[in-house]
Amino acid sequence: MTIESFPGSSGYIDADVDKKITYFSNGYVLGLTLVAGIGGLLFGYDTGVISGALLYIRDDFEAVEKSSLLQETIVSMALVGAMIGSAAGGWxxxxxxxxxxxxxxDVVFAIGSLVMAAAPNPYVLILGRLLVGLGVGVASVTAPMLYCRSCPNLKINVGGLVSTNVLMITGGQFLSYLVNLAFTEVPGTWRxxxxxxxxPAIVQFFLMLLLPESPRWLYMKKSKSEAIVVLSKIYDPYRLEEELDQLSNNLEEEKQRKIAISYLDIFRIKEIRLAFFAGAGLQAFQQFTGINTVMYYSPQHKFQMAGFPTSNQLSLSTIPHIAFFLESSGFTNVGWLAVLGLALYIAFFAPGMGPVPWTVNSEIYPESYRGICGGMSATVNWISNLIVAQSFLSIADAVGTGSTFLILAGIAVGAFGFVFVFIPETKGLTFDEVERIWKEKAWGSSRGSESLLEKGDES
Structure with missing residues (x-):
């Protein structure tokens, strides 16, 4: 199958035309976004649901009630699974x-959910949490890659696509609180x-069966004709040939170089090392700035100390601003200041450190290293998540809540400096142009040519 087989194709491309595609104007891309976004929904739901469910798990299993270590294991085992899943997800x-x-x-996540629901003891429950984490870890790598492989040269609104995934994660977290509240009076509660x-995992599985594979992967690994069919759903004919030429060049270069990718190459090749440092650093800062301290301040810690019964704890957990206010002493102005600070924190995190690390990691790596680097950077995110989840309360007990949040504020300032120094602007650039950015950072700009770093900064 060739480009000439598509109606309206002129057989050539006007190099000056740079038409931007938005996912709201393209039914295929919009459908892909929504279906892939279910993975983000599962991600968010799993993050939030355990805080409420653990209240009832403790009631059913005496061993869990008596052992804080067992409680921590139930919570954190999903993070362990996610680290393993994200590490394997790139491959x-x-x-x-x-x-x-x-x-x-989807299959692993669904099995894990059903294992948890039927768990006869806390150890089977831990196994289910591990399986769910594995599914979440693979999905955390796959969703951003799935979006961006449907737009091979970054001419589509990639930021909007990946941000939609983050929005679905947030929606999943909110949904988990509503579901927890809905089942408070139902026999079986936590199950x-x-x-x-x-x-939703089963729903996504069957919807995904209806969608084609990523065109870039099809072109590189399986069938060029299938890739062309998929790309024709995204690009107008005058743009389609350009995309195919780009894919063909990438494939030819890869064959000529006969690249044997290894983990050591990421640290041995300077431009790859710089790109991975930037991507993984962003993922670490996303967690160390403390967003999941809000999620992991579970009802059992926040509201039991305030004296609320279990059902009210779950009701109040849907409005955690309120949670910090109620914990503050005397409903004074200090409490309102804490609420305002938390609201501003979440408001600025949502459009910034929430989606940006995932967007950047889906854009900054050369094709040959994109899967392995994306998986490793996602693993860094989960490791950082685990560290924060396991250390925040201990640090707060040791130095006080105020001092702990001052530490997080200092980390946020460090994150600002990190982004300013190490993260280039990739808006409007192709994958090849982004690759040239890292080569320029590593080895300097070619004499007599415009620096793409300057081009990226201007856009």
């Missing part, structure tokens, strides 16, 4: 494609809370 995506990786994540997550 799975490169070897088997984005579609199969998503289907695998329903944890088991209901299998439903």
């Amino acid at each position: 799975i995506n490169d070897a088997y494609g984005r579609k199969r990786a998503t289907l695998l994540a 329903w809370m944890l088991g209901v997550a299998a439903v």
Whole structure:
């Protein structure tokens, strides 16, 4: 199949035309965004649901009630699974494609949810949490890659696509609180809370069967004709040939170089090392600035200390600003200041450090290293998440809540400096142009040519 087989194709491209595609104007891309976004919904739901479910798990299992270590293990085992899943996710995506990786994540997540719902003891419950984490970890790598492989040269609104995934994560967290509240008076409580997550995973599985594989992966790994069919759903004919030429050049270069990718190459090749340092650093700062301290301040810690019964704890957990206010002493202006600070913190995190690390990591790596670097940077995110989850309360007990948040504020200032120094602007650039950015950072700009770093900064 060739480009001439598509109606309206002129067989050439006007190099001066740079038409931007938005996902709201393209039905295929919009559908892909929504289906892939279910993975983000599962991600967010799993993050939030355990805080409420653990209240009832403690009531059913005496061993959990008596052991804080067992409680921490139940909570953190999903993070351990996510670290493993994200580490393997890059290889799975490169070897088997984005579609199969998503289907695998759905199957593992659904099985894990059902195992948790039927768990006869806390140890089976921990196994279910591990499986759910594995699914979340693979999905955390796959979703951003799935979006961006449908727009090979960054001419589509990639930031909007990946931001939609982050919005779905936030929606999943909110949904988990509503579901927890809905099942407070239902027999089985926590089993329903944890088991209901299998439903969206199953829905995504069957919807994903209806979608094609990523065109870039198809072109590189399987069938050029299938890739052309998919790309024709995204690009107008006059743009389609340009995309195919770009894919063809990438494939030819890869064949000529006969690249054997290894983890050591990421640290040995200077431009790859710089790109990974930037991507992984952003992922670490996303967690160390403390967003999940809000999520992991579970009802059992916040509201039991305030003297609320379990059902009211879950009701109040849907409005955690309120949570900090109620914990403050005497409803004074200090409490309102804490609420305002938390609101501003979340408001600025949402459009910035929330989606940007995932967007940047889906854009900054050369094609040959994109899967492995994306998986490793996602692993850094989960490791950082685990560190924060396991240390925040201990640090707060040791130095006080105020001092702990001052530490987080200092980390946020460090994150600002990190972004200013190490993160280039990638808006409007192709993957090849972004690759040239890192080569310029590593080895300097070519004499007599415009620096793409300057071009990126201007856009």
